[in-house]
Amino acid sequence: MTSTQSTGALEGIRVIDLTQMLAGPYCTMMLADQGAEVIKVEPMEGDATRAGGPFRADDTLQLYGGYFASVNRNKKSIALDLKSPEGRAILIRLCNSADAVIENFRAGVMDRLGLSYEMLRKENPKLVYASIRGFGDPRTGRSPYTDWPAYDPVAQAMGGIMGITGPDADTPMKVGPGVGDTVPAAMAAFGVVCAILRAGRTGEGQYVDVSMVDVMLSICERIVHQRAFQGVNPHPEGNRHPLLAPFGMLKASDGWVTIAAHTDEFWKTLCGLIGRKDLVDDPRMATRQARVANKDAVYDAVGAFVGRHTKQQLKDLLGGKIPFGPVYHIDEIAGDPHFAVREMIVEVEQPGCATPVTIAGVPIRMTETPGAVRRRAPLLGEDSDEVLRAIGFAPGEIAGLRQAEVMK
Numbered sequence: 001m002t003s004t005q006s007t008g009a010l011e012g013i014r015v016i017d018l019t020q021m022l023a024g025p026y027c028t029m030m031l032a033d034q035g036a037e038v039i040k041v042e043p044m045e046g047d048a049t050r051a052g053g054p055f056r057a058d059d060t061l062q063l064y065g066g067y068f069a070s071v072n073r074n075k076k077s078i079a080l081d082l083k084s085p086e087g088r089a090i091l092i093r094l095c096n097s098a099d100a101v102i103e104n105f106r107a108g109v110m111d112r113l114g115l116s117y118e119m120l121r122k123e124n125p126k127l128v129y130a131s132i133r134g135f136g137d138p139r140t141g142r143s144p145y146t147d148w149p150a151y152d153p154v155a156q157a158m159g160g161i162m163g164i165t166g167p168d169a170d171t172p173m174k175v176g177p178g179v180g181d182t183v184p185a186a187m188a189a190f191g192v193v194c195a196i197l198r199a200g201r202t203g204e205g206q207y208v209d210v211s212m213v214d215v216m217l218s219i220c221e222r223i224v225h226q227r228a229f230q231g232v233n234p235h236p237e238g239n240r241h242p243l244l245a246p247f248g249m250l251k252a253s254d255g256w257v258t259i260a261a262h263t264d265e266f267w268k269t270l271c272g273l274i275g276r277k278d279l280v281d282d283p284r285m286a287t288r289q290a291r292v293a294n295k296d297a298v299y300d301a302v303g304a305f306v307g308r309h310t311k312q313q314l315k316d317l318l319g320g321k322i323p324f325g326p327v328y329h330i331d332e333i334a335g336d337p338h339f340a341v342r343e344m345i346v347e348v349e350q351p352g353c354a355t356p357v358t359i360a361g362v363p364i365r366m367t368e369t370p371g372a373v374r375r376r377a378p379l380l381g382e383d384s385d386e387v388l389r390a391i392g393f394a395p396g397e398i399a400g401l402r403q404a405e406v407m408k
Contacts, residue, residue, distance in 0.1 A: 008033070008034045008036070008370075008371055009366060009368075009371075010031060010034045010035040010036035010193075011036075011369075013031070013036040013037065013099045013100070014037045014039070014098045014100075015028055015031050015038045015039070015099065015192075016039055016041060016091070016094050016095055016098045016100070016101040016102070017039060017041060017075065017102055018041050018101060018102065018103035018104075018110075019040075019102055019104045019132070020047050020049070020104065021104070021151075022067075022152070022178055022181040022185070023104055023132045023152075023180075023181035023184050023185045023188075023212065024102060024103065024104035024132055024185070025040075025047075025071040025072055025185075026071050026181060026185035026186075027102060027132060027184075027185035027186070027188040027192070028040070028075065028102055028189075029073065029074065029075070030185065030186060030189040030364075031100075032074035032075050033073075033371040033372065033373065034364065034366075034369070035369065035371070037076070038074065038075040038076065039075070039078060039098075039383070039387055040072060040075045040078070041078055041079075041082075042077060042079045042381075043081075044079050044080070044405070044408060046079065046380040047068065049067045049068045050065070051064075052067050052068070053065035053066065053067065056350065056353055058353055058354060058355075059352040059353050060353075061351050061352030062352060063351050063352060063380070064377060064379075066359075069348065069350065069357065069359055069377045072378065073348060073373050073374075073375060073377050074373065074374055075375075075377065076378055076383035076386070077379065077380055077382050077384075078381060078384040078407065079380055079384065079407055080406065080407050081405065081406050083113075084406055086401065086404065086406040087406050088113060088115060090388070090401070090406070091115060092115070092120065092123065093391050094387070094391060095123075096123050096124045096391075097390075099127070099128060099196050099199070100127065100128040100130060100192050100195070100196060101120065101129050101130070102129075102130045102131075102132075103130075103132075104131065104132040106133065106149060107131075107133055107137055107138060107147060117129040117139070121205060124205070125203065125205060126199045126204065126205045127199075128192055128195040128196050128199055128205045128206060129208065130188050130208035130209075130210070131207075132184055132185065132188050132210045132212065133146075133150070133209075133211060134149065134154060134155060134211065135148060135150065135211050135212075136209050136210070136214060137207070139207055140207070140209040145213075150213070151181070152178040152179070152181045152212075153174055154180070154213075155180030155181070155184070155213050155215070155216050156174055156175060156179065156180040156216060157172075158213045159212070159214070159217045159220065160216060160217050160220040160223050161175055161179065161180075161220050162174055162175070163223075163234070164220065164222075164223060164234050164235065164236055164237065166238070167238050167239075169236055169237075172236060173236065179216075180212055183215050183219055184212040184216075187210050188208065188210040191208040191210060192208055222234070240299070243292060244260070244262035244292065245291040245292050245294075245295040245298045245299070246259050246260070246261055246262065246267075246291070246295075246298050246299060246302050247260045247261075248260075249327065250299065250302060250307075251306065252309060253310050254311055255311050255326065255327060256311075257314050257327060258323075258326075259302065259306075259318070259322065259323070260323035261322045261323065262291070263288065264287070264288060266323065267279075267291065269321055269322050270302070270318070273317055273321060273322070274302065274305040276301060279301055284297050285297065285298055285301075311326040312326075314326070333345070342365075343361045344360065345358050345359075345360065345361060346359060348375075348376040348377075350376065351376075351379065361373060380408060381407070381408035384402075384407055385398055388401075
């Protein structure tokens with residue numbers, strides 16, 4: 001783990017984390033990475049992703065796998081039975097001490113448990129309450145799909161990103177990572193910080209509602225203005241951009257690279273570097289608009305050069321001179337000095353393993369309060385005693401609650 005000792009810009013902020021799977025935990029991970037105290041409240045059997053793996057071959061305990069380890073670092077864990085009155089009472093006390101509570105259950109679940117935003121804010125008016133759902137919460141606009149369950153592929157499909165991704169106009173395709181979860185998570189983290197900032201000024205919390213489908217549309221903003229300004233219904237463009245050329249992926253002799261030389265300046269530089277200065281004066285490619293209108297000819301000309309060279313040769317020739325990047329796989333990422341100096345692959349302890357494992361680092365860099373991976377993901381209920389003592393429970397009370405199987 002990083003040696004950075006700063007506790008982060010969100011030091012002193014307490015977040016109650018009632019999330020599961022990916023979207024919610026990624027949101028609270030972002031807050032924890034920046035120094036917030038995130039208390040993960042799990043069911044008595046634990047977050048389902050603990051058992052989901054993947055597990056390293058030498059893990060003798062298998063208490064949690066890579067999925068859980070990656071997005072639950074820097075958090076504390078307490079296990080509560082929220083179906084019991086005692087468990088709900090504990091959660092209410094936790095929320096009374098918190099700046100924010102975040103959940104990603106289906107709409108109405110928290111209300112039925114007697115833990116709605118309206119109920120919790122009565123005792124803590126400054127509380128920021130955030131939810132991440134497929135189609136949002138009725139409090140900010142009831143969708144006809146409010147009650148539909150949703151995961152990443154549903155958000156990608158209905159939010160527009162699949163409809164413009166794919167090898168050809170007729171073949172939509174899922175984006176590889178779970179952007180239908182992680183991007184809404186980042187939006188929710190931003191919303192929570194904004195609401196906490198306002199609560200500090202006004203003493204008034206609020207409800208933060210993030211719809212996964214809405215977020216997908218927001219990051220596909222281009223399709224909205226293309227429809228409005230051009231009257232088109234965008235479809236997948238393969239590895240090219242519909243409005244810029246060359247701006248996309250080309251095949252090298254040993255893999256793929258990306259080139260974004262759409263401006264006149266970068267186009268002239270690229271043509272010189274590949275020994276095709278004649279293309280600068282070619283009327284089909286002389287202007288930005290002409291290159292878009294004749295993108296097949298542009299890609300054919302550049303692609304003929306790219307295809308004769310390796311990714312490394314192209315990196316040596318083009319890197320730093322035009323916008324260029326080889327298409328990396330994780331082994332190449334792990335070997336590139338950029339990711340090492342930026343601490344984007346970090347080691348953490350893994351219970352049950354003799355040596356550390358690696359997880360992705362923190363991409364938001366701050367000079368005075370740098371975020372960091374300071375602690376591995378917690379064991380189930382690892383911090384229950386500490387958390388309950390901090391809100392006034394005596395050791396005997398904690399022991400009684402554990403014996404009654406209200407908590408772990």
